[in-house]
Amino acid sequence: MLLAIDTSSGTSVSVVDREAGVLAEVTELDTRRHAEVIGELIAACLDEAGIEPSRLSAVVAGMGPGPFTGLRVGIAAARAFAFGAGKPCLPLVSHDAIAFERLGGPALATGGAPVARSPLLVVTDARRREVYWSAYSHLDEQGLPVRVAGPSLVRPADLDEAIAGSCGPVFSAEAARTDPASTVVSAAALGLLGETLYTAGRPFAADEPLYLRSPDVTIPGAPKRVS
Amino acid sequence: MTAEPLVLGIETSCDETGIGIVRGRTLLANVIASSMDEHARYGGVVPEIAARAHLEALQPTLEAALAEADVTLDDLDAIAVTSGPGLAGALMVGVGAAKALALGAGKPLYAVNHLVGHVGADVLRADGSALELPTIALLVSGGHTSLLHVRDLLDDVELLGETIDDAAGEAFDKVARLLGLPYPGGPQIDRVAASGDPRAIRFPRGLTLPKDLEKHRYDFSFSGLKTAVARWVEKTEAAGSPVPVSDVAASFREAVVDVLLTKALAACRDRGVSRLLLGGGVVANARVREVAAARCADAGVELRIPPLSLCTDNGAMIAALGAELALRGREPSPLSFGADSTLPVTTAQAF
Numbered sequence: 001m002l003l004a005i006d007t008s009s010g011t012s013v014s015v016v017d018r019e020a021g022v023l024a025e026v027t028e029l030d031t032r033r034h035a036e037v038i039g040e041l042i043a044a045c046l047d048e049a050g051i052e053p054s055r056l057s058a059v060v061a062g063m064g065p066g067p068f069t070g071l072r073v074g075i076a077a078a079r080a081f082a083f084g085a086g087k088p089c090l091p092l093v094s095h096d097a098i099a100f101e102r103l104g105g106p107a108l109a110t111g112g113a114p115v116a117r118s119p120l121l122v123v124t125d126a127r128r129r130e131v132y133w134s135a136y137s138h139l140d141e142q143g144l145p146v147r148v149a150g151p152s153l154v155r156p157a158d159l160d161e162a163i164a165g166s167c168g169p170v171f172s173a174e175a176a177r178t179d180p181a182s183t184v185v186s187a188a189a190l191g192l193l194g195e196t197l198y199t200a201g202r203p204f205a206a207d208e209p210l211y212l213r214s215p216d217v218t219i220p221g222a223p224k225r226v227s
Numbered sequence: 228m229t230a231e232p233l234v235l236g237i238e239t240s241c242d243e244t245g246i247g248i249v250r251g252r253t254l255l256a257n258v259i260a261s262s263m264d265e266h267a268r269y270g271g272v273v274p275e276i277a278a279r280a281h282l283e284a285l286q287p288t289l290e291a292a293l294a295e296a297d298v299t300l301d302d303l304d305a306i307a308v309t310s311g312p313g314l315a316g317a318l319m320v321g322v323g324a325a326k327a328l329a330l331g332a333g334k335p336l337y338a339v340n341h342l343v344g345h346v347g348a349d350v351l352r353a354d355g356s357a358l359e360l361p362t363i364a365l366l367v368s369g370g371h372t373s374l375l376h377v378r379d380l381l382d383d384v385e386l387l388g389e390t391i392d393d394a395a396g397e398a399f400d401k402v403a404r405l406l407g408l409p410y411p412g413g414p415q416i417d418r419v420a421a422s423g424d425p426r427a428i429r430f431p432r433g434l435t436l437p438k439d440l441e442k443h444r445y446d447f448s449f450s451g452l453k454t455a456v457a458r459w460v461e462k463t464e465a466a467g468s469p470v471p472v473s474d475v476a477a478s479f480r481e482a483v484v485d486v487l488l489t490k491a492l493a494a495c496r497d498r499g500v501s502r503l504l505l506g507g508g509v510v511a512n513a514r515v516r517e518v519a520a521a522r523c524a525d526a527g528v529e530l531r532i533p534p535l536s537l538c539t540d541n542g543a544m545i546a547a548l549g550a551e552l553a554l555r556g557r558e559p560s561p562l563s564f565g566a567d568s569t570l571p572v573t574t575a576q577a578f
């Protein structure tokens with residue numbers, strides 16, 4: 001059983017189980033209230049699932065990409081909850097959860113039929129007139145999304161060129177695309193992806209936040225003259 | 228709650244990730260990871276760099292503090308966290324982590340005020356003497372310059388005045404840069420000022436003229452002083468003379484210290500309070516301590532300065548304030564509190 005936390009878009013928290021599926025999921029879409037809502041959402045999920053932290057096997061954390069102020073709240077919370085409960089914290093790429101969900105992974109994970117091999121381009125809002133994108137070719141035989149490029153950051157006008165450059169023009173033309181205005185990460189999908197990876201014995205992501213942007217800062221020049 | 232609650236405090240309001248552990252009023256651990264070096268090349272704290280550093284430093288600092296105190300999370304009676312004031316993005320890391328840690332470990336959580344925490348640090352003095360109230364408190368750092376009248380730590384803290392532009396610590400950083408000295412400016416100014424004459428140049432004392440005192444009796448302003456120093460240096464250079472760095476540093480420092488202590492002691496006098504408590508990183512400045520000691524002695528005011536490790540931003544002072552809340556039977560904060568970058572000092576505990 002896993003607690004999943006993702007704040008790469010809104011704030012999404014879920015408790016999932018390999019056999020029982022999604023036990024609880026709550027999502028707050030507001031992208032400016034991560035620190036306010038994170039505690040109540042975790043408490044509500046545990047309550048709805050009816051479990052104590054000690055029953056969990058681990059906590060999975062969506063590492064982004066996502067706008068940094070909010071993204072950090074979820075990662076800090078996932079790591080701290082895991083530390084507090086004495087469980088491991090397992091990092092995942094948030095875009096992988098979107099691809100897993102769109103390509104039919106959750107259904108497959110709970111015994112459904114495999115879906116067609118279809119390329120998918122996950123595009124999410126990065127604010128400041130930019131988008132994050134990742135390209136997926138298909139779900140592999142274990143039901144895991146195969147990421148062939150990304151995550152990366154680009155201006156929407158340059159997206160086609162970036163995809164064609166990384167994945168070829170055919171992929172760019174054929175792949176379905178998510179709408180950055182409405183694509184959010186579901187912690188339930190993130191959690192089920194975690195369960196699937198765990199069952200398959202495959203590695204989790206690197207334990208690093210995917211900011212994909214440097215801090216806005218410039219090295220100051222000589223002090224300005226005042227007279 | 229026991230008579231000696233074991234409380235862990237989390238502080239992330241600026242560039243120090245601080246975790247402290249106290250048992251009642253006894254300090255057990257005070258571990259700090261600072262991102263100061265990462266800000267040096269920018270000449271000041273860069274909020275995004277500070278926030279990224281908090282995220283990475285939190286868990287190692289937590290582990291180090293628990294080891295230093297030789298306790299486990301299980302042993303804790305409560306957790307406390309800085310809810311504000313401070314840098315919003317930095318505060319959010321601590322707030323998010325504290326809520327989740329409290330839930331994961333099954334502990335009550337207190338959201339507390341950073342500035343009141345600076346005052347609360349005084350309960351942790353090694354000599355065991357209690358925090359004596361009422362007191363005037365002068366809190367000076369790179370992030371804040373505040374003058375408080377504290378009648379009760381939890382319920383009666385009055386903000387008398389604060390900086391209307393730069394914090395005093397910020398002024399030290401900016402003047403240091405002007406003089407070609409590295410960041411952080413406080414220790415650098417202190418070092419070169421040691422051989423300078425504090426009376427060499429008469430720099431302005433902000434908000435001390437009678438017309439300013441009417442409206443800003445206890446407020447501070449350091450922006451004009453910084454500009455005056457810049458103008459003086461430019462004029463000297465334009466005249467082809469070498470800049471007497473030591474004299475400029477000593478005279479600037481004297482102007483800052485003079486204003487800080489003049490206003491703090493005026494508050495003691497006006498309010499009939501014969502105690503002054505200093506807090507904040509600027510207390511590390513030798514001249515601040517020297518002038519404070521001399522002027523307080525003259526005025527018959529008892530001066531209290533907690534050890535430096537409890538004056539700079541730290542988690543122990545947050546834990547201490549959390550312990551005071553627990554000791555007085557206060558309810559924990561609900562999980563819905565946020566990071567409030569402008570939390571007023573009248574709010575010791577955030578809800």
Ligand SMILES: [Zn+2]
Pocket residue numbers: 341345368370371507539540
């Ligand atoms: Zn401070």
